[in-house]
Amino acid sequence: MTARHILRIQDLSAKEMCSLLDLAEAMKRGDDTSAHLAGRCIGLLFNVPSTRTRVSFQVAASQLGADSYPYGVEELRLANRESIEDTIGVLNRYLDALVVRWYDMNDYGAGHRRLRAMAEQATIPVINALDDEEHPCQVLADLMTLRELYGGEVPARRVVYAWSYSPRQKTPGVLHSSMMAAALLGHRVTVAHPPGFAPEERVTRAARDAAARTGASIELTHDLEDAVRGCAAVYTLSWKSPTLAGQEEIQARTRLADRWRITEPLMRLAGDEAVFLDCMPTNRGEEVDADVKDGPRSRIFQQAENRLHTQKALLTQLFDGTLTGGGR
Template identity: 80%
Template sequence: MITPRHLLRIQDLSAEEIRSLLDLAEALKRGEGSSTSLAGRCIGLLFNVPSTRTRVSFQVAAAQLGAVSLPYGTQELRLANRESIEDTIGVLNRYLDALVVRWYDMNEPGAGHERLRQMADLARIPVINALDDEEHPCQVLADLLTLRELFGADAASRRIAYVWSYSPRQKTPGVLHSSMMAAALLGHRATIAHPPGFAPREKVTRSARAIAARSGGDITLTENLEEAVKGCAAVYTLSWKSAVLTGQEEIQARTRLAGRWRVTAPLMRQASDGEEAVFLDCMPTTRGEEVDAEVKDGPRSRIFQQAENRLHTQKALLTQLFDGTLRGEPR
């Protein structure tokens, strides 16, 4: 039996595989390639929390490739009545050709990623991480395509500022962690701006910097919001749960940061590497909380380009998982 290839972390792909996947996504976006390459395939989507961009883009990607997508929440399956993961995956193995999973609970940091890893260990079909409490590789593939479209061959040399922004809702650090690891793998330059107590998880920073040392990339952390955006080509707003603060301690810290840690029009005016920086956002975000409306809706915003690219990179990912391009363990 051939071991299925899973995508649980962005580093499950090599730099060469990421570039190949982006090449295919570009071609598919231009309308090149077969629209029925996945005819007869069934793609399951298992989500324990709501989703707009990830769910809809995977459904449309499957349909445009000729596959059927079958979305369901965990409350719709016997998982809700304590059926084991072993039994659930044992059954889904017999019905589906791939399983896309979003699973996390902000009250149990790390448990979602472990659940996905457990599923992948049991699965005889590809398991794709559609966001857990550690990573969001699918979002970051779309971000990489967007950066390639914006900056071309210069993408690796253009600094991207990933800015922690206030939100009353605790959010997973998945996009942040995958962004850091992708930048490291591809030799990109990333600055992460965060307030005290909201640094990325230390193990992720350590790993990303070790990989960047080999690839020629750079991963910089700073608690100075204004310094972070100077010399950058893009400002990417994110919010994520603290790795060290808990309970009321985090809620109080987060509340104190409201208004101060937000992407504003004056902040964007400081952001430039010789030309005006663009604004990026994986969404959802609330105008007036993480970002000013005039920035999110302004001429420098590229958020809907990012959102569209979810479709193209996921079509490329599904195609390569089934055509043999992505086979076995990463190189």
Template identity: 45%
Template sequence: MSNFFDFMNIKKGEIENLITMAEKFKRGEILDKPLKDKMIGLLFNVPSTRTRISFQAAIKQLGGEVATYNSQDLQLANKESMKDTATVMGKYLDGLVVRWYNMNDYGYGRNTLNEIADSSNLPVINALDDKDHPCQILADILTLKEKYGENYRKKKVLFTWGYADRKKSPGCTHSMLTAASILGMDLRIAHPKGFELDNEYLSFAENAARQSGANIEFSNDLDESIEGVDVVYAKAWGSLSLPGYEEQKYKCDIKDQWLVNSERFARANSDAYFINPLPIIRGDEATADIIDGPRSLMYQTAENRLHVQKATLTSLYSR
């Protein structure tokens, strides 16, 4: 890989190698320092907790130095072009981790990532844009593999929409859809009408699933789709089609129908797990008893962010 933006542009074997490498990092089997004497920049235009901190820790543990830049602290705030900013960053740094999006302008984030990569000539890692969040989904799949071994591909994973007050990126959903279709997983995506995914991702997943044997399903009914699943992954994302004012009212009207509560979670298999990538507000996507309950893998997945960040960085710099 020269950049890591999404799963649509890497092969099945590369995804599997990243997960395997993350497992080795977690077990302490890899002690290499591929970032020795390298400076990696983190450029963010929206808030971040786990992604920012896990990358900071990973870079340091791999022997590198890290600097974090908020767009409002740079001349970007005074309308300097991203081309000029990224070109100069390319003269100073050895790589960039970028979180950049504005969900009122879908596609703006990915276009910006492409511009940064082209102008800086640096390896660029997508730390969440308006289309993908591959680093998060790598951590989720690592967690599933830890629980189920190679059999994780045969477990029924429900990825369901949930309420959030703010308009969130569909990045996790798109990345889970594409990764599952490449890896041959059994994935069901549930969402209200009006929250359909990008057609580019739907088409890619359909073609990839034919090659891998993945089972990809869609539903507009949480009560129906949660029946008998092994994993419930609740995640809000914004509509790509509804006007903002209409979306906000609609979300409020349907919030309770899409809440993962104890009654709905009981419809899943008795040993089902719950996943959320965080942040989460208890009572929005799921209730506190599910989020904080014994079947929640939320914090394990958050821990695994560190190990997949190490694997991703190593894959870019150990060449």
């Protein structure tokens, strides 16, 4: 049987996402505590550090009865130029699934290509735990959080993904996967970004094509204040420019520091009921002010907790036949 890989959020259909979220909610309530993965071995291969993703996958595996084995690239012979083909050929014989985080913001796109190369060689499921283009696992947790907040009204509630200043170049993976998930599920999103920091054109085009079929709304704007008016949630994100590079991007990013940050006055424009979302890590005073991140609107730790439940559901359904083979 062909292994099912989850490299992009659109590797799941809308129906599959909803089924997975139903199971995640049942697991969070304690209605499903079965050891669905008893005797399984889950590998975690990360080329960059991780807090939420690594720990949540390890705990998810443990709670499902599996063992998890984390590796840094420097711990494997990949560090000495062993090929992907040979590495994955070996891991196929030891593991039941492989969770991979791989990116290098100095070589944009290479991380996603590396994951695809791994998946092509793998006879076990490969799960994208963040590369330089996609982050499906984070977005599943975000969708669960929105369902908990708004129930069946989620499609009618507009979420703003707001570019925010950070001195570091960050992957646009969460943004790209969020846009595609919204498009597939018929949700309303606005992406607010300064000039030069638009999402990749191919992603915007694909999301709008899908939105035309589902009734979703995918809007882009340079006006942050106008974007947040009347929205249900403001989600802070920072991502690298697809068109600027090197010192040009650093200088552009620095010039935007004071104007592109989530503040309490900005949240007041959104309305009394609007919540603040953040996949973290973020630094107070850079992407967001402390009174927002630590304030009553913040749902950031609810999002982080839901990483555990959605990843338990994802692992379970990859092995129980719900997501095996097939595709969309």
